[in-house]
Amino acid sequence: MSKIDKVLATGKTHTTASAAGITSRGHDGSLDITLSTPGTAKPAHVFAATQPHPTAEQLFAGAWSACYTAAVGLVANDLNVVLPAGLAVEIEVDLGQGGAEYFLQARLTLRVPGLSQEIAHTLAHTADQICPYSKATRGNIDVALNVITA
Numbered sequence: 580m581s582k583i584d585k586v587l588a589t590g591k592t593h594t595t596a597s598a599a600g601i602t603s604r605g606h607d608g609s610l611d612i613t614l615s616t617p618g619t620a621k622p623a624h625v626f627a628a629t630q631p632h633p634t635a636e637q638l639f640a641g642a643w644s645a646c647y648t649a650a651v652g653l654v655a656n657d658l659n660v661v662l663p664a665g666l667a668v669e670i671e672v673d674l675g676q677g678g679a680e681y682f683l684q685a686r687l688t689l690r691v692p693g694l695s696q697e698i699a700h701t702l703a704h705t706a707d708q709i710c711p712y713s714k715a716t717r718g719n720i721d722v723a724l725n726v727i728t729a
């Protein structure tokens with residue numbers, strides 16, 4: 580994989596899960612989407628208070644974080660782990676240049692306040708193994724996976 584020397588743009592999202600569904604919010608208010616999983620009766624997505632022109636990086640980060648959040652839920656269920664109310668996934672996707680080439684890179688942060696570091700680490704890395712977006716990016720772009728339990 581090639582390294583980015585100069586970041587041109589960053590798309591950031593903060594995604595939370597609740598009984599009402601999964602919600603992705605962009606850091607600048609240009610993306611605010613409520614998503615549902617396939618097979619549910621809810622609409623696939625609802626755009627609320629969307630400002631014009633969210634970036635491609637922000638849309639990708641929002642979709643990836645919603646998918647990853649669902650994967651965390653599946654892993655937690657398999658491990659009989661009760662997820663904390665403050666569960667959140669934050670993803671930043673950078674568009675940048677390495678020399679004359681253009682590349683993406685990402686930082687994914689799982690926030691699970693109150694869980695032990697060991698359980699949180701297991702959730703994060705196992706979810707990363709089953710999430711289709713994580714699979715699609717693996718080996719194609721640099722991705723840093725972080726876990727915060729505080």
